[in-house]
Amino acid sequence: MIKLTLCHLYPELLNLYGDTGNIITLVKRCQWRGIDLNVVQHNIGDIGDFKNADIFFIGGGADSEQDIAGHDMKNIKSELKDAVEEGKAFLAICGGYQLLGHYYQNKDDTAYGLGLLDFHTEPGDSYFVGNIVVRTHDYHLVGFENHIGRTWLNGLKPLGHVVSGFGNNGEDQTEGLRYKNVMGTYLHGPLLPKNPKLCDEIISIALKNKYNIESLEELDDSLEIKAREHTLRSISNKYSSLA
């Protein structure tokens, strides 16, 4: 049986906005294909042993909890760096995404960022809240964003470009970040249930890395597509064809 391992970083702290839904989706879409996806947790104080991890996931949390996680993450920085450079799949959402760069909490209180990748986040004056549509290399992402941070990529590649919504900073049309197989993004909702193509891309990366398998069995995504259509239409009729 094909077996993959997902390492969920700090699930007890970083669990805002239905992030668990991303894990559920990864597990189910593997299960429906006969792939066993084992989810392990990495919590505060745990040793950074990621040899068996094929997929990493880190979500967002409240500021105080993000701080605690950020400080603990220093201890596993070099192990994470290795995993990133090896090309392991890494999905980072919202606060978890910000933590990978140089991160600022607010104007008077500078908080810790891991600096794993060279980008940074500054506080804005208002929350970017609402539905968002993003064009990536070959599909569109649909999600919900809710963040006050403004992220600047300093030349790194974005995950995609904003079709509707705010994205990284509301100015340069970029959304998220893509470095090797690290995908950082502000999209939650959660992200993966309504974006099965992204979910499958993550699974594909892991299969290629571990088993050198190139193909992925198709699933019946008609309900997912209807859900995408429904959301896209609620943003604007002109987007419904992007489902």
Add this chain to the structure above:
Amino acid sequence: MRRILAIMIAKITIALVKLMGHRGSNIGGELALRMCSDILAWFGSQVKDKIIFVTGTNGKTSTNNMIYSIIRESGHSCICNRLGANLDSGLISAFINNSSIFGHIDADYACLEVDEASLAKVMVHIKPHIIVFTNIFRDQLDRYSEIDVLLNRIKKSLKTSQDTVLLINADDPSLVSLEASLPHVKYYYGVETAADMGSEDMAKDSVFCKKCGCRLHYDHYYYGQLGHYVCKKCGFKRPIPDFKAFIQDSEEKRKLTVVGKDKNFKVEVDMDINDTYSIYNTLAAVSCAALMKNTPETVLCGLESYRPQVGRMEKFYIGKPITLNLAKNPVGFNESMKIVSQDENSKIIAIGVNDFPQDGCDVSWLWDTNFEILLEVDDTIENYTVFGRRRYDMALRLKYAGVDENKLTVVDTVFDAVDNVLKTKSDVGYILLNYSLLFDTQKILKGRNEDDKTHPVPSVS
């Protein structure tokens, strides 16, 4: 003069809206507020004795209405927003409904449920004598941002009213951490018995100490983050309650005993609804009534005359027993589904999710909700029907919980949802939904209810 005009116009609007068959909980108040910004303060100043606020995430409406019933039982007049319209406009509407055309009210008390995020706005105008805090759970995050932000906002507004007495749920570490640093007179209520409330939900919001960031240790755990907790690092712990609740379970019944600190106050209540909320709601209401020096007899009579409001486990009979329950967030949904999963009858379950501002525009909380619990009784569930504006999000959630797509029906309207519940062959039906779907659904159910048959409900064990 502007005030009188505002009230007259609001009263006419409320009457017109009601004529058209709507509830009009907010619109009259909104109009009045626009025409006269200090109208709430003016109404508040007319209340002769005390003003009580009830706030928190869950249980506001039930708790507030129990307090209202007890005050009425004590022979006093009281203004109350009974239907749960709890933004400033809703409060104003409650006053307008009870005022003369010139805006005069004749009330000894006002007990008002106040939206936790609107507390600051309302407290600019009214400084209540008592605020009852139920709990703070994750709810509608897009409006309240994060729990920390919400707590800070509440703290700020409390600082503007230092004579207010706070009545706090000792079992909720979020609330207790908030109040600890405030100079107010504080009373705590809490559940003492290590009763099994049967919760293994995923909605533990703040199991980390808000003071030092360490994980809280729990001796007992009720639901959400409620329980008996202590931080082993900094010593932050559950305060000893001034009003203690003891639970005694027998086969059919649950007896709740509330004892005051001075032991002179003791109330025994027979509980007939088996959800955990009722325990905390009743405890909060009884504690508040005790603070106001009501006798145990008055409290009991008040609870007796209290009737659960629209959509709180409301029962109908339309060819079969149908239960309607409002649930607004993971904790609420988990509690509702626990009741569904304990029912052995064959059933249809309809779940409605809207995303209007009063519901929360972000529905990602559906994924923090343990819908998987329904799969444990999947063989007794004939059909899962989803409706509301976010029906497809709900459908996806159920698909990924493991529900067979052949048993999943997505319908476009509330009417179709009720229709599907009625025409599906099953012993019973459950409809769980969030706020803005509640009244339309309830209206349809009420219209078709067979009154004489409301009672023969198969037992929900």
